[in-house]
Every structure is written in C-alpha cells, then in structure tokens.
Amino acid sequence: MVETTLVTPAETHRPNRIKWGAIGDHTILILGALLMMLPPLLALTTASHDAVTIHREGLQLTLGDDLGKNFRTAMFDKGGFTQTVDGMLMLMNSFILGIGFAVGKIVISMMAAYAIVYFRLRFATLAFWVIFTTLLLPLEVRILPSYEAIQKLGLTNTYTGLIVPLIASATGTFFFRQFFMSVPEELAEAARIDGAGPWTFFVDILIPLSKTMIAAIFIIMFVFGWNQYLWPTLITTDEGFFTLVRGIKQIVLSYTDSQIPEHGQALALAIVAMIPPVLVVVFFQNWFVKGLTESDK
Amino acid sequence: MKRAGFDTIWLPMALLIPQLMIIAIFFYWPAGWALQSSFFLQDPFGFGSTFVGAENYTSLLGNDQYKRVAGFTILYSVLVTFFSLAIALLLAVKADKVIKGAKTYRTLLMWVYAIAPPVAGFLGILFFDQSTGPLTKFFQMFGWDFKLGVDYNATATAMVIVAVWKQIPVNFIFFLSGLQSIPRSVREAAMIDNRSATGRFWQVTFPLLAPTAFFLLIINITYALFDTFGIIDALMKGEPGNNPMTLVYKVYLDGFRGNDLGGSSAQSVVLMALVLLLTVFQFRLVERRIHYT
Amino acid sequence: MAQVSLEGIRKVYPNGFRAVQTTSFTIQDGEFVVLVGPSGCGKSTLLRMIAGLEEITEGVLKIGDRVVNDVDPADRDIAMVFQNYALYPHMTVRKNIGYGLKNRGTPAAAIDAKVQDAARMLNLTEYLDRKPAQLSGGQRQRVAMGRAVVRDPALFLFDEPLSNLDAKLRNQMRIEIKALQRRLGTTAVYVTHDQVEAMTMADRIIVLNEGRIEQIGTPSEIYHNPASTFVASFMGAPPMNLIKAELDQQSVRINGCRDLIHAPQSFDGPVTLGIRPEDVEVDEQGLVSFHVDILEELGAHRLLHGRIANQPFSVMLGKDDAAQVGETKINLKPEALRLFDRETGLRL
Numbered sequence: 001m002v003e004t005t006l007v008t009p010a011e012t013h014r015p016n017r018i019k020w021g022a023i024g025d026h027t028i029l030i031l032g033a034l035l036m037m038l039p040p041l042l043a044l045t046t047a048s049h050d051a052v053t054i055h056r057e058g059l060q061l062t063l064g065d066d067l068g069k070n071f072r073t074a075m076f077d078k079g080g081f082t083q084t085v086d087g088m089l090m091l092m093n094s095f096i097l098g099i100g101f102a103v104g105k106i107v108i109s110m111m112a113a114y115a116i117v118y119f120r121l122r123f124a125t126l127a128f129w130v131i132f133t134t135l136l137l138p139l140e141v142r143i144l145p146s147y148e149a150i151q152k153l154g155l156t157n158t159y160t161g162l163i164v165p166l167i168a169s170a171t172g173t174f175f176f177r178q179f180f181m182s183v184p185e186e187l188a189e190a191a192r193i194d195g196a197g198p199w200t201f202f203v204d205i206l207i208p209l210s211k212t213m214i215a216a217i218f219i220i221m222f223v224f225g226w227n228q229y230l231w232p233t234l235i236t237t238d239e240g241f242f243t244l245v246r247g248i249k250q251i252v253l254s255y256t257d258s259q260i261p262e263h264g265q266a267l268a269l270a271i272v273a274m275i276p277p278v279l280v281v282v283f284f285q286n287w288f289v290k291g292l293t294e295s296d297k
Numbered sequence: 298m299k300r301a302g303f304d305t306i307w308l309p310m311a312l313l314i315p316q317l318m319i320i321a322i323f324f325y326w327p328a329g330w331a332l333q334s335s336f337f338l339q340d341p342f343g344f345g346s347t348f349v350g351a352e353n354y355t356s357l358l359g360n361d362q363y364k365r366v367a368g369f370t371i372l373y374s375v376l377v378t379f380f381s382l383a384i385a386l387l388l389a390v391k392a393d394k395v396i397k398g399a400k401t402y403r404t405l406l407m408w409v410y411a412i413a414p415p416v417a418g419f420l421g422i423l424f425f426d427q428s429t430g431p432l433t434k435f436f437q438m439f440g441w442d443f444k445l446g447v448d449y450n451a452t453a454t455a456m457v458i459v460a461v462w463k464q465i466p467v468n469f470i471f472f473l474s475g476l477q478s479i480p481r482s483v484r485e486a487a488m489i490d491n492r493s494a495t496g497r498f499w500q501v502t503f504p505l506l507a508p509t510a511f512f513l514l515i516i517n518i519t520y521a522l523f524d525t526f527g528i529i530d531a532l533m534k535g536e537p538g539n540n541p542m543t544l545v546y547k548v549y550l551d552g553f554r555g556n557d558l559g560g561s562s563a564q565s566v567v568l569m570a571l572v573l574l575l576t577v578f579q580f581r582l583v584e585r586r587i588h589y590t
Numbered sequence: 591m592a593q594v595s596l597e598g599i600r601k602v603y604p605n606g607f608r609a610v611q612t613t614s615f616t617i618q619d620g621e622f623v624v625l626v627g628p629s630g631c632g633k634s635t636l637l638r639m640i641a642g643l644e645e646i647t648e649g650v651l652k653i654g655d656r657v658v659n660d661v662d663p664a665d666r667d668i669a670m671v672f673q674n675y676a677l678y679p680h681m682t683v684r685k686n687i688g689y690g691l692k693n694r695g696t697p698a699a700a701i702d703a704k705v706q707d708a709a710r711m712l713n714l715t716e717y718l719d720r721k722p723a724q725l726s727g728g729q730r731q732r733v734a735m736g737r738a739v740v741r742d743p744a745l746f747l748f749d750e751p752l753s754n755l756d757a758k759l760r761n762q763m764r765i766e767i768k769a770l771q772r773r774l775g776t777t778a779v780y781v782t783h784d785q786v787e788a789m790t791m792a793d794r795i796i797v798l799n800e801g802r803i804e805q806i807g808t809p810s811e812i813y814h815n816p817a818s819t820f821v822a823s824f825m826g827a828p829p830m831n832l833i834k835a836e837l838d839q840q841s842v843r844i845n846g847c848r849d850l851i852h853a854p855q856s857f858d859g860p861v862t863l864g865i866r867p868e869d870v871e872v873d874e875q876g877l878v879s880f881h882v883d884i885l886e887e888l889g890a891h892r893l894l895h896g897r898i899a900n901q902p903f904s905v906m907l908g909k910d911d912a913a914q915v916g917e918t919k920i921n922l923k924p925e926a927l928r929l930f931d932r933e934t935g936l937r938l
Contacts, residue, residue: 025391026398032388033405036465039420040412046423058429112316115309120302127313134324136576140523140545141568144552144561145327145334153322168323173316186676189643194737195664195693198303204689208680227413229527234553245413245527253535263423270416277411282404289407292467293474 040274047071047267054263066264074268085239085247087269094226094243094273100163101225102218109172110210114202116173117180118188134170139231147234157238166231172217175291179213180206216291219284223277244273328569335562353563363547363564370543373457374521381461382513385468390498392469393476403473410466414524418531421459425451425532432458446534453541456532460525467520468513475509476502515579519572544568592654592667592744592777593619594640599649601635601801609635611801612649617779617794622771624780626788627798628824634749636798637781641747642666653745664693669738670747674754675730677722677737683709684718687736708740711770728759735767739774746771746778752787764791785825789813797821816928819935822864828893828904831870834932835863842927844878844899851877852924860932867893867906869926876919880905885913 046060048067053060075087115121116128139146146165155161183206191201207214232246242250251266281288303309338349357363392402409417424432425445436443436451443451479502487501523545533540537550548568552561594617601610610632617623625633638644640651642663651659658666669690677686687708688701696704709715712732722730731751738746751767752760768791771778782788788795789809797804797812797820805817816822822830836843838858842851868891872880878898886893894905894913898920905920907913929938 022395025395028391029388029395029398029402029406032384032391033402035462036406036409039417039424039462040409043420043423056429058426059423059431108315108319111312115312118302119309120304121306121309124309127317131316131320134320136573137324137328137569138519138523138572140526141572142324142327142331142565143545144548144558144565145331146323147553148330149323149327164319165323168319170320184674184676186672186674187678189641189663190670190672190676190737191678191689192303192643193641193663193668193670194690196689198305198308200693201303205678205680209678211680223411227411229413229415229530230549245415248413248415248419249531249535266419267423270419273416274412277413278408281411282408285404285407289470289474293471 040271043267044271047264047271049264051262051264055261070264070268071272074265075272085242087244087272089240090242090244090247090269091272093241094245094276096159097162097228097232097243098222098226098276100159101166101228102221104163105167105172105221106214106217108167109170109174110176110207110214112173113176113180114206117177118198118201118206131170131173134168135174139166139169143230143234146231150235156235157241159241161235162232162241163225166225166228172221175213175217176210178294179210183209212287213291215284216287216294219280219288220291222280226277244269248273331562331565331569334558335566336559338559349559353559354567357560357563357567366542366544366547369453369541370522373453373460373541373543374518376457377460377464377521377525378514378517380457381464381517382468382510384461385465386472386510388465389469389472389476390502392473406469407466409463410470412463414463414527415531416527417459417463418528421455421528421532422534425455445532446536446538446540449539449541452532456525456529456541459528459532460521463525463528464517464520468517471509471513471516472506475506479505512579515575518575522568522571544571593617593652594745594777594779595650595652596636596640597650597652599636599639599651600647601632601639601644602647609801610639613803614649615796615803615806617777620775620777622768622778622780622791622793623796624782624788624792624794625796625798626782626785626825627804629783630800631798632801633781633783633798637747637749637779640745640779641668641670667744668747669741669743669745670749671734671738671751673750675722675734675751677730677733679722682719682721683714683725683733683736686722686733687740690737690741704740705736708736711739712736727755728763731755731759731763735770739770742774742776744777746776746780748778748780748782750782751780753782753784760787767791786827789825795825797824799824815937816864817937819862819864819930822928822930826866828867828906830864830866830928831903832930833863833865833898833901833903835861837861837929844901851922851927853929854924854927855929855938857929857938861938862930862932862935864928864930865922865926867904869923870905871921871923872905872907872911872913872918873921874919876921878920878922880918880920882913882915882918885915 042059042061045063046054046058047070049060049064050066053064075091078086112127112131116124116131121127150156150161150165153161155164187205187209188201191205196204226243227245228243229245232241232243233249236242236246239247239250248266248270251269335353336348336350338347338352388406392399392406395402422445424430425443426433427444430445432455433443433445436454441451442448443454445451445455483501483505484497487497491497491500522543525543526545526549529542529546533542537546537554542550544564545568548561548564551557551564555561595614596616597614598612599610599614600608600612602608613636625636627633635644639646640653642658642661646659650657653666653668678689681689684705688705691701691704705718706715709718712735714729714732714736717725717729717733722733725733731754734751748767752763755763764787780787780791789812792809794806795809795812796806799820805812805821807815807817812821812825816825816830819832823832833844836859837853837856840853840856842853842863844863872894880894880896880898880903882894882896884895886895889909891909892907892911892913894907896903896905930936931938
C-alpha cells in the first residue's frame with residue numbers, strides 16, 4: 001500500500017492524529033453493508049431451525065441444527081397442491097427460464113443490431129423505430145393483452161410461452177446497437193478489403209470483439225429472467241412449470257396454512273432462489289457493473 | 298448506420314426477421330388489442346362485446362377506488378425514489394472516498410440487486426411478522442400497533458421499506474460509477490479552490506453527478522411503478538382486501554381476478570400513456586446529458 | 591503493379607455536399623503519389639473512392655486496364671493502411687496479417703510462409719504471437735503495413751498512417767514506408783495533411799482544397815513554383831510570405847512606397863507578392879525596411895518574425911547570421927519572387 005508508506009508533512013507534525021473523517025466513513029459504510037446483508041443472512045440462520053422454534057420466536061440470529069434437514073425436505077420432498085413438485089424441479093425451471101431468456105435475447109438482439117448498424121437498408125430506419133418503440137412499454141403495462149395473445153396461441157404452460165414474450169423488448173438490441181456503433185468504422189472497412197463478406201465479418205470479427213459485452217448482457221439478462229414473477233405467475237398454472245421465484249408465494253401460502261407453518265423449509269427455498277443470481281452477480285461483478293452502467297449511454 | 302455498410306439485402310432481412318416476428322406477435326398485437334378493447338365492454342374475444350367509446354375511461358376517472366390507488370401509487374413512487382436515491386448516494390460517496398476495502402464494500406452493497414422482488418417481499422413478511430417480527434417490535438416501541446396486511450398504513454410502510462431496500466444496490470452502482478468517472482483533475486482543482494469538503498460536494502461533485510441522478514430518477518420511478526409487483530403481492534399475502542396497491546397491481550387484479558377486461562384494458566392504456574410521458578421526459582434529459590459529458 | 595487513372599471523378603453526398611469536384615489524373619505504375627490538403631478538402635474521400643469504400647457519383651476509375659467503379663473493395667487488388675491501423679484486436683499479429691489471405695482461400699502453409707516473409711521485412715518476427723494491445727504504436731503501425739504488404743497488391747492506399755505516432759517515430763516510419771515502397775515497386779496513394787510528409791515521401795504531390803485540385807507536381811515544383819497562394823501558404827514550413835503589392839510594369843510598390851525591387855515579370859495592377867523566408871537577406875543597405883518583433887532560435891537556423899509595411903513577414907537566417915529585434919533592412923532575391931493575381935490567388 002503506497003498511501004501508508006508516504007509520510008506527508010502534516011503527519012510528521014502530528015504523528016498520532018486519528019482520522020475521524022475516515023472512521024466516520026467506514027462506520028456509515030459498515031452500517032450500510034449490515035442493512036443490506038442482515039436480512040438474507042438472518043434468512044439463512046433462521047432456515048437452520050425447526051418449525052416450532054421459528055413459529056414461536058421468529059427470526060434467529062444463531063445457526064441451529066436443522067439446516068440440512070430443511071434444505072433436503074424443501075428440495076427433494078414433493079409438495080405443492082398436487083404433491084408432484086419439489087425444489088429440484090423448480091430450480092431446473094428457473095435455470096431454463098434464466099438461461100433460455102438470456103441466450104435467446106442475446107442471439108436475437110445481436111442479429112437485429114448487426115442488421116441495423118452494418119447494412120445499407122432502405123427500411124433500416126423503419127426497423128429501428130419498430131423495434132425501439134418496444135422500449136417504451138414494459139411487459140407489466142401490457143400484461144393483460146400479452147396474456148390473451150399467449151392464450152390464443154395455446155402457449156400457456158409451455159417454456160415458449162414463458163420465455164419468448166419476455167424477449168419481445170428491445171433492451172438487448174439497444175445495448176448491442178450502442179456497442180456496435182462504438183466499434184471503429186475502419187475495422188469493417190479493413191475486413192472488407194481483406195475480403196471478408198458480411199457473414200464472415202460478423203463471425204470472425206464482430207462476435208469475438210463483443211465477448212465482454214455478451215458476458216455483461218448475459219449476466220444482467222440471466223438475473224432478470226431468473227427473477228421474473230408476474231409473467232410466470234400468469235402463464236404457468238401447471239406446477240410442473242413453476243420456477244422458484246414464481247412458486248415461492250404458493251409455497252409460503254401452503255406452508256403457512258398448516259398449524260405450525262414450515263417457515264424453515266420456505267426460507268430454505270427462498271435461499272436456493274437467491275443463490276444462483278447472487279453468485280453470478282458477485283463473481284462477475286466487474287462485467288456486470290460495466291454492462292449495467294454503460295447500457296444507458 | 299456505418300458509413301460504409303454492406304449492400305446485401307437478404308442477410309440483414311434474415312437477421313431481422315426473428316426480432317420483428319417476436320415483437321409483432323408479443324408486442325404490437327397485444328398493445329393494439331388493449332387499445333381496442335379499452336373501448337369495449339364485456340368479453341371482447343367472445344361475441345358479447347359492445348362498443349362503449351370512452352366510457353371505460355370516464356368511469357375510471359369517476360371511480361373513487363381507482364383514484365385512491367392512483368394517489369397511493371404517486372406517494373409510494375415518491376417515497377421509494379427519494380429514500381433509495383438518498384441512502385444510495387450517501388453510501389456511494391463514502392465508498393468512493395475510502396481507500397481501504399472499497400472493493401469489499403462495493404460487493405457487500407450491491408449483491409442484493411440479484412434478489413427477486415417476491416423473495417425480498419417474503420423476507421419482509423418475516424421482519425414484519427405480527428408476533429415475532431423485529432421491525433414490528435420496533436414500531437410498537439413508538440406505540441404503533443403495527444399489523445401487516447390488516448392496517449393500511451402499516452402495510453404501506455412495509456411496502457415502502459422493502460422496496461427501498463431492494464432498490465438501493467442499483468442506485469449505489471450507478472452513483473459510484475458516476476463518481477468514479479469524474480476526472481481526478483477536476484477534483485484536484487476543486488481541492489485547491491475550496492477548503493470545505495461539504496462545499497466541494499454540493500458545488501462541484503453533485504452538479505457533475507446530476508446527469509446520473511436524472512437518469513436514476515426515471516429508472517426509480519419505473520421501478521416503483523412496475524418492478525415492485527412481486528413485493529406488493531408478497532406483502533399483502535394474497536389478500537388485497539383493504540390493502541394499499543399500485544396501478545399495475547390493480548390492472549392485474551381487475552383483469553385476472555375481477556374479469557373486468559374493458560376496465561383493465563383502459564387502465565393498461567392509461568399506464569401506457571404514463572410511461573410514454575416518462576419516456577419523452579427521459580429523452581429530453583438524455584439530450585441534456587450530452588451537454589454535461 | 592498498376593497504373594491508376596481517374597477520369598472525371600466526382601463525389602456528391604446524399605445531403606448535397608460536394609466532397610470532390612470533377613477531377614482527373616493518372617498515377618503511373620510504381621509511382622508514390624501524395625494527396626495533401628487541409629481537413630475537409632476531399633483527400634480522404636478520393637482515397638476511399640479508389641478503395642471502393644465510397645461510391646463514385648460520376649466518372650470512371652481504372653486500376654490497371656480494368657474499370658473498377660462497381661468492383662467490391664476485396665476484388666480491386668488493393669491494400670489499405672488506416673489512420674488508426676484498424677487491427678483486429680482479438681487476433682494475434684500472425685492472424686491479423688494473414689486474415690486477408692485466409693479469406694481468399696490461400697492454403698495454410700502458403701499463408702504462413704508469406705506472413706513470415708512480411709514479418710521479417712518489417713522486423714515483426716518476434717511479435718507474431720502477440721495481440722495488438724501488447725504492441726507499441728510503432729509496432730502496430732508495422733503490423734498494419736504487414737497486412738498490406740503480405741497480399742502483394744497492385745496498389746497501396748495509405749490514409750494518414752503516421753498521424754497517431756509521436757514526432758520521432760513518425761520521421762522514422764516515413765523513411766521506412768518510402769523505402770519499402772521503393773523496394774516492392776508497388777504503386778502507392780498516400781493521404782496526409784502534413785506537408786512535410788508530402789514533401790519528403792512523394793514522387794508527385796496532388797494539393798487539394800475544397801474538393802478541387804490546386805496543383806499537381808513534384809515536391810520541388812510545388813515548393814518553388816506554387817500555382818496559387820493556397821499552395822504557397824500550405825506547403826513549406828514556415829510558409830511562403832505573401833504581401834499585398836502594386837505592380838507598375840516591373841517595379842513593385844508595397845503600401846504605396848515605391849521600393850527599388852524588380853519583379854521577374856511585367857504586370858500592371860494589384861498583385862500578391864510571394865517569397866520564401868529563406869530567399870530574403872538581412873542587409874543594412876537593403877531596400878525594404880523590416881520591423882522584427884520576435885526572434886525564433888531553431889538550432890539549424892533562425893527565424894525572424896515581423897512586419898513589412900504592416901503586413902506579417904518572416905525571414906529565415908543561417909544559424910551564424912546576426913540578428914536582433916527592431917528595425918532593420920532586407921533584400922528580396924528578385925529571381926525568387928512569385929507573383930499571384932490578387933483576386934483569384936492564381937499564379938501570374
């Protein structure tokens with residue numbers, strides 16, 4: 001650390017000066033970190049207790065003995081109204097939604113953005129506006145008609161009906177368009193002189209160049225897809241298609257309906273629902289932050 | 298478009314078709330349908346629909362319950378936006394200042410971003426539990442008989458608190474990155490010109506952060522309006538009853554539980570208009586942003 | 591190897607902007623031609639039309655004997671070096687240089703041999719497996735050159751290839767590029783806004799201004815016999831002095847004072863008088879009074895900046911010549927005087 005070895009004149013005069021400012025800063029940051037950390041941590045510790053304790057005493061600060069048991073029951077015991085769905089199935093559905101949504105979005109929006117940015121098309125401007133108008137209206141606003149559309153197409157309780165309508169907004173296309181616009185013009189020109197056609201240029205140059213961008217968007221979209229709630233609630237009524245996030249309310253309700261609510265198991269499921277997106281965000285946070293903050297430019 | 302674009306026609310057409318098909322089927326068709334059915338009464342996809350003109354809209358405006366929901370939505374958006382922005386700004390300024398552990402603080406403060414709103418709502422239920430919730434006890438210390446899901450104000454308070462908590466990370470990330478993009482030389486010039494750190498913050502740092510703040514303002518309003526659905530749904534524990542709710546929740550409630558399709562469509566259209574307004578506002582700000590950077 | 595000819599080439603952008611006015615010239619086989627001019631003069635547009643990156647509004651472009659107006663850039667048998675090099679950042683130097691060959695279906699073994707040759711020629715052999723980000727500016731420039739050289743094209747196109755380098759490296763690369771072009775004997779068109787580059791590298795210079803050709807000539811012709819005041823002031827550092835004067839037969843009047851200068855040609859009326867700073871002598875018995883404001887010490891020579899009859903004027907002296915700020919007298923070498931029409935700026 002450089003800053004600790006440097007001796008500034010002020011410090012030589014007052015060698016034992018306490019930096020009250022820095023202590024204040026750290027105090028505020030630690031309080032903030034606690035505010036953010038405590039609720040999920042308490043969920044974890046509480047999930048390690050048996051149902052009676054949680055029902056009687058509420059959130060627990062210490063680790064109990066039932067952590068493994070609660071997780072095992074939540075993940076592997078069939079539950080729900082039909083007694084056919086377990087945590088593993090919901091976990092799988094969550095991954096299908098998260099990954100399917102992210103991959104689908106990236107593939108479709110990269111292709112569209114490439115077509116809009118790199119081709120001299122008469123209708124490019126029209127396509128641009130047709131696509132980017134969708135940015136104006138989030139799915140929540142048009143939830144009812146979208147549901148009707150899916151129903152008419154017979155796509156309720158299918159992965160297609162779950163994933164594809166979520167892709168029908170231009171966020172990804174917008175990100176990639178912005179990114180492609182920032183790629184130097186000369187790269188495409190050099191490639192043309194080097195004999196690369198439009199498809200070769202896309203595959204050989206543009207996609208490898210976009211790797212970081214793809215990673216960043218994948219993370220954002222994965223988290224977004226994983227955390228979807230309203231749309232899955234409407235589209236999937238068959239418990240076999242429930243994701244963790246969609247199922248959580250049902251589970252909580254069915255657990256709390258009993259005499260002694262199985263809050264331990266419900267919390268275990270909630271934690272399982274948090275872990276994958278949290279891990280992705282924490283481990284790839286540089287890409288994630290870059291993708292998030294540069295997307296608005 | 299790039300100045301030396303390719304001239305082929307078929308490749309870009311083929312590349313655009315998937316996106317255009319998806320938005321045609323899942324965006325333009327539904328949006329148009331909503332607009333149309335907002336002028337009809339009864340079941341619009343059966344044969345019993347009657348054209349009623351703007352009646353769905355006028356009855357909305359005359360509906361006291363709708364007005365109440367709209368009022369709550371405004372208050373809710375203002376509170377959520379204000380508190381989550383203020384807390385996030387404070388934390389970002391501090392995280393930008395400290396030298397040791399900056400990276401750790403960033404990680405600790407941002408990871409809640411990844412938690413789904415209904416999961417956050419479920420955690421909220423435990424914290425606001427009638428008999429054992431620590432926050433219920435906290436409010437009881439001030440003599441407030443806090444009853445989540447029963448007392449209108451209590452439920453509203455819980456909704457605001459959980460929504461603020463969930464939104465702090467996004468704001469924090471943007472504020473921190475905004476602060477870090479302020480050139481070092483500008484800060485150093487300010488250090489020479491102004492002795493007071495508070496003065497420097499309000500006169501130099503904050504104005505430079507203004508574009509980020511404007512952008513976040515829109516993001517937060519959008520969040521409060523739409524993305525908090527899961528939190529609200531979880532906290533009212535499936536029983537709307539007398540509980541506060543936002544406009545989006547009411548669209549859902551009337552359309553899917555109440556089967557009032559015309560009314561719900563009219564509400565959808567009102568929401569669309571609201572979002573369009575926000576977007577126009579945002580575009581004007583984006584134009585301004587260019588001058589700042 | 592090829593001759594390039596432009597016959598009545600014109601470029602008008604869709605927004606109506608006329609980037610290049612009707613232009614014709616021929617570049618001989620093996621010639622090094624430099625297009626020079628201030629920014630916005632149309633030199634890059636001209637180059638990009640030759641490359642096929644910009645459509646030609648009107649006229650005929652031939653490379654060799656082939657009309658290439660509608661030929662794809664990849665099929666024109668050209669290679670181009672860009673200002674920002676346009677290296678593919680995710681490819682190694684080896685792949686960057688070989689990419690054009692690969693797209694043309696050259697067998698891998700042949701690509702490798704050619705890349706090795708090009709790398710040796712440009713001293714890049716030890717960097718072949720690095721990525722562009724791991725190279726210095728000069729090395730990146732060489733890779734861009736390698737990418738052009740490896741294909742053995744009929745025509746090299748350079749779009750301000752040295753302007754991203756620092757002054758020292760620029761001087762060095764200037765010599766290297768010129769030497770390489772001499773050795774390969776490939777026709778080259780080189781765009782720059784730097785008149786030093788133009789003077790030192792070109793076999794022939796084409797000076798452009800506002801989409802029009804001002805002058806075509808060898809560096810020496812351009813320097814000594816500029817066709818217009820624009821060329822006179824653009825080429826050469828410091829630029830040629832341009833003074834408003836009246837001509838009465840062969841005697842020159844500057845601001846009404848009749849000086850005993852004899853013009854090399856006869857004319858009556860207002861003119862612009864041009865003279866290079868090095869063609870002026872300081873002489874106490876001189877005929878023209880010169881007020882020196884600033885003395886610039888440049889090592890090899892000294893520059894005096896001042897005024898003649900309230901018009902800015904510079905004089906270049908040898909490093910040992912005495913000079914001081916203040917009033918002095920000068921002599922203009924009569925044979926070095928150039929006369930331009932005051933109205934049109936064209937050489938009389």
